[in-house]
Amino acid sequence: MTPVLSAPGDGDLTRDPSPKDIRLWRRYLANERAEAAVYRDLAQRREGEERDILLALADAEGRHEAHWRELLGERGDGGVKPGINTRLFGVFARRFGSVFVLALMQQAEARSPYATEADATPTMAADERIHEEVVRGLAMRSRTRMSGMFRAAVFGANDGLVSNLALVLGVGATGVSPQVILITGLSGLLAGALSMGAGEYVSVRSQRELLQASTPNPETPSLIPRLDVDANELALVYRARGMSADDAQERADRMIALQGAAPESGPVNLTGGEEHEELGTPWGAAMSSFCFFAGGAIIPVLPYLFGLQGLTAVFVSAAVVGIALLITGGIVGILSGAPPWKRALRQLLIGYGAAAVTYVLGLVFGVTTG
Structure with a gap:
């Protein structure tokens, strides 16, 4: 252009x-x-x-x-x-x-x-x-x-930030000791990261299996030149894969002619030219999701790891998570071609909204049980 x-x-x-x-x-x-x-x-x-x-x-x-x-x-x-x-x-x-x-x-x-x-x-x-x-x-x-690695990085980290901040603030609002909050936050980190990793493993493994089920049998193309199969029947294969009747017929004629002119050129291609998204390995996807979630989930716990308590720990935890949410939201905004500050603010409001709900519920639960 x-x-x-x-x-x-x-x-x-x-x-x-x-x-x-x-x-x-x-x-x-x-x-x-x-x-x-x-x-x-x-x-x-x-x-x-x-x-x-x-x-x-x-x-x-x-x-x-x-x-x-x-x-x-x-x-x-x-x-x-x-x-x-x-x-x-x-x-x-x-x-x-x-x-x-x-x-x-x-x-x-x-x-x-x-x-x-x-x-x-x-x-x-x-x-x-x-x-x-x-x-x-x-x-x-x-x-x-860009591979799915970026999606796993941004959204995995964001999930860890929001879910563990909500968990830590919700439990902390009940009035339990800082040690309990710390153990709860670390447990939430581990449980969430394992869940994300397992979910990503199943997702990628399932996608690969579905694509494999849609791939032509590797033995079939090599047998076509030996069989009494005319171009019309071969065209049906391409039509079944989404090509129009005219395009399917043209492709079938071309494949048959190619086999007749140069049999050594290889087996007939039975795909309709469709492309699939490149998938990583299930274990690679699982490990990356685990690490990205854990990287986000550790941030709300940091104040408690350094010995902060009470409202000081709450404010520091919310502040560092807010900065991280602004960064991830801004990155998404830049890559989507939108103003980054709008995406950053949206990410911040959503994260703080979820944390505020659990914090209020924790306060109510603490008062009720107290």
């Missing part, structure tokens, strides 16, 4: 710019230079088509840079630095070059001010919208390549 490029010199060059205009143009120029550098840094970590696309985006930002240089003329860039966000993107791109940077750049392109900027050309505003879609597509590729 080739970005729409604007030609410089379409802005209003006749009026005398104010000092405010010059400062704004210089900031736009600095940002365009920095964004082009980000795309070039990302391109160095990619190959093939993705590299070409990123370099094309860098060239497009260079055209926008030329527009602001022309407006500034002899005034120059004044040594103005790009915005803090753009500078951070550059640091991330040079050090990581990951889907996180693409997701952040997607948001940056979506927030382009050119749509309401009188000194930017209409073409430049359209360019930025196209750039957003290009980066969205690249980020989608990277998200697709």
